[in-house]
Amino acid sequence: MQPTPVRTPEAVDRSGRTPRIGVLVVAYNAETTLERTLDRIPADFRSRIDEILILDDASHDGTFTAGCRWSEAEGRPRTVVMRHTKNLGYGGNQKAGYALAAERGLDIVVLLHGDGQYAPELLPEMVAPIERGEAEAVFGSRMMDRGGALRGGMPLYKWLGNRILTRLENALLGSRLTEFHSGYRAYSVAALRRLPVERNTDAFDFDTQIIVQLIDAGLRIREIPVPTYYGDEICYVNGLKYAKDVVKDVLEYRLAVKGFGTCPWIPKPEGYAFKEGDGSSHAVILDRMRALPPGRVLDLGCSGGLFAERLQALGHEVTGVDRVEVPGVRERCHRFFTADLEEGLPEEIGRGYDYVVAGDVIEHLSRPERVLAEIAGVLRPGGRVLLSVPNFSHWYSRLRVALGAFGYDRRGILDETHLRFFTRASLRRTVQGAGYDVLALTSTGAPFWALLGGGGRVGGALAKALGGLSRLLTRLRPTLFGYQHIALLTPHAAETIIAGEHVDVQDILNRQYTPADRVGV
Known part of the structure; x- marks a missing residue:
């Protein structure tokens, strides 16, 4: 029989109990x-x-x-x-x-x-x-x-x-x-x-x-x-x-x-980090939203609501949807709903949205065409969709495949949670097949801000130089150097009635964009 340990009073934990x-x-x-x-x-x-x-x-x-x-x-x-x-x-x-x-x-x-x-x-x-x-x-x-x-x-x-x-x-x-x-x-x-x-x-x-x-x-x-x-x-x-x-x-x-490899013994962060002007797809979408009049926004895959918070600061009313509820998201969104988009859009979100944002979302779905079709149903006439996807034809993923070193990463093009991969051509086919016209299709450069962190004078200067080179190469050859593709969409042109008058929605949209905006249409 082992003796019962005798406790001394010198140490107690916050509950007042002596630690075992x-x-x-x-x-x-x-x-x-x-x-x-x-x-x-x-x-x-x-x-x-x-x-x-x-x-x-x-x-x-x-x-x-x-x-x-x-x-x-x-x-x-x-x-x-x-x-x-x-x-x-x-x-x-x-x-x-x-x-x-x-x-x-x-x-x-x-x-x-x-x-x-x-x-x-x-x-x-x-x-x-x-x-x-x-x-x-x-x-x-x-x-x-x-x-x-x-x-x-x-x-x-x-x-x-x-x-x-x-x-x-x-x-x-x-x-x-x-x-x-x-x-x-x-x-x-x-x-x-x-x-x-x-x-x-x-x-x-x-x-x-x-x-x-x-x-x-x-x-x-x-x-x-x-x-x-x-x-x-x-x-x-x-x-x-x-x-x-x-x-x-x-x-x-x-x-x-930095997003490379899976490293299973380190937990993944619950939500995505977001910094304005960091060159990410969310930053580019935010810049485009600044040029649009305030309206009702449906933010799919809103994570912790950092992007939604910035949209609300611009005067938009944001409804967020995500599979998990990250702490603080309800304070950053006007409304929030928990839903697995793999099962489709939840009915509770309602209709009549001016904009739907799907930043880095549809590549996580086995049937993105179905969700894209449902998105068209919650938009008001003339509403727009802004979505982004990683570019699988980027040189990084091409090189991995060519070297026989294909594998998944924690995030980025080869994110381990991606179920679908897109090139610029396959993205265009997917959204057009789901019933959309492509108003603009642009590409972002590689995220050297994430790789180098911009730390220190040397790191910041190098990140800036490489970022500039990446943007130049992306403009010259977006299919090879574009890291992500960002699309501005609207459902296929249809006639509607405004104040008793027949008006073609596509005609309205055409007048709101310059030819330079209509890339790849």
């Missing part, structure tokens, strides 16, 4: 070191530990037996010892441990290695910043004490590799950690629930991926100095492969932020 602390011990072939490592846990801290979770990753020695033997001795904290029937890998073992920590209701979990490489004596310092609400993660850094890692026996080549990789990772992530490669970690379990750690690798670069996830989620990381211990333990890390993997992870994340 757990220690996750990952062990592999650690029979000779595991018990000695656990014995080093400070005696005055043991009473604060709710549970120690020892996870033996299918060791070939007596690690499991050693863990059981230690747990059964007098005065031990409540201890769970588990042995995996197959090796899950360093990352896989952590995934199992964090899931178990959440299942058992722990609030803080400290990762401790069974080989004794990290100091159990510092467990109180590891959990303290989380207990005080100052951080969601605490890392023990061997590099904070200048020269301490080398004095502790870290081989020079490992020290150099650690420093070089950490500097590179900081530069790519915009962080300021002194060490990325320490395995001594403490986490808030609530913070771990916010991260998709189950999607992470099972290999040794798991620790890097979880750092990237913490940074991406805006969670706080605190570092404390820890001593370095290098003994006769066996190292199972392939240094060159590990270095390649962590660099690949950080580069994959940076590309994913």
Whole structure:
């Protein structure tokens, strides 16, 4: 029977409850070191530990037996010892441990290695910043004490590799950690629930991926100095492969932020980012809407309502529709409806709209022709549709196909959620087949603003220069250099009666546009 832990009053969470602390011990072939490592846990801290979770990753020695033997001795904290029937890998073992920590209701979990490489004596310092609400993660850094890692026996080549990789990772992530490669970690379990750690690798670069996830989620990381211990333990890390993997992870994340690749271990943002004048299709559509008189607008795929908010500032009354409700969208739209456009337009939106905006929408539908036909039914006579689609014949997607490297991205032309691909010719055929006349068809250049971010004087100048070149090439060859196509449409010309007089709608529209506007008609 394990003794019930005695609580000390020094730390309580915001609810007034003392946080439940757990220690996750990952062990592999650690029979000779595991018990000695656990014995080093400070005696005055043991009473604060709710549970120690020892996870033996299918060791070939007596690690499991050693863990059981230690747990059964007098005065031990409540201890769970588990042995995996197959090796899950360093990352896989952590995934199992964090899931178990959440299942058992722990609030803080400290990762401790069974080989004794990290100091159990510092467990109180590891959990303290989380207990005080100052951080969601605490890392023990061997590099904070200048020269301490080398004095502790870290081989020079490992020290150099650690420093070089950490500097590179900081530069790519915009962080300021002194060490990325320490395995001594403490986490808030609530913070771990916010991260998709189950999607992470099972290999040794798991620790890097979880750092990237913490940074991406805006969670706080605190570092404390820890001593370095290098003994006769066996190292199972392939240094060159590990270095390649962590660099690949950080580069994959940076590309994913810009929209390239899928990076399944980083969540996609709920809504699209929007900046006026950023060269995106939404910015171009907004500029065109500025020239039109205010009216009732149906914004399909409105996301968080950032575009709708700008339309309303121009005097338009905007009804937004999207499959999911992004927080804040109802405050930015006059009305909002949740609907899956794959099932068609919802009846509740009504009719009589002056404009329908479908910015980067129809490529997400398996049958866009049906929705386009329904859109014509909610427009008033003479109403207009503004839509945009990515250009699949852009050089980027052509090159990917030609090289046999076709794959999906998080956004852009090869967005993983796209069900249909369009070229300028196929877009024209699609909208004309759905009953529309094309009043204008223009193309935007490649979004170098997104690739470079415009950061700094050099980055901003380069983005401006490349953007200008892209716009020039797009005008010369829109089918090859156009990144997106933007169409201004109206239902096929039909006679209507205005004030008792027969008037041809197409004649009205013709008088409202100059020949230069009527591109591609």
